[in-house]
Amino acid sequence: SAVISQKPSRDICQRGTSLTIQCQVDSQVTMMFWYRQQPGQSLTLIATANQGSEATYESGFVIDKFPISRPNLTFSTLTVSNMSPEDSSIYLCSVVGQTSTDTQYFGPGTRLTVL
């Protein structure tokens, strides 16, 4: 499976600021996703990152709050904008590879704390 890295691994931010999280894959993948895992909770899909076009957002998530870019087949960013303490979560990217097309593989996550 693909090797997925995320930067930063963790961060502590002040309310009202923005943080951009990077997801890098060591091989080209067909699909990339962003999830949020709130403390003690399961994973919730934020959006599908589409290469060369606007991301597809799930209900309850909007582009102004979570802008996403995917300039190529190995890289994507998620920005958490105008943060509040409620945004404190783990943010994970996942990918579907070109060979194992029925499975999502996850990155290590970015642990965000907003004060």
Place this chain on the structure above:
Amino acid sequence: AQSVTQLGSHVSVSEGALVLLRCNYSSSVPPYLFWYVQYPNQGLQLLLKYTSAATLVKGINGFEAEFKKSETSFHLTKPSAHMSDAAEYFCAVSDPGTASKLTFGTGTRLQVTL
């Protein structure tokens, strides 16, 4: 819409005992099913998956799961628990033939005691 239910948010077993984590799904068609494990402060790691081949699926670290259509279940088992198995386990479901819409259960935290 698909959904998955994990019975028991916390399960505690003794080292060497059988591990049984329950997962039931709801789907109009036989879905693809997955078990992921999340160790503390880490991302999700795929344990095993069912994608309409053999109903008994063997995964990593000695885990296995059996797809039972009649019971709409995909329970995860391991004959003998090890301390290193302590983690959060998530069952997930997707439409057959695609991994694009993955729905997760609420997770089960496994504790292993001496």
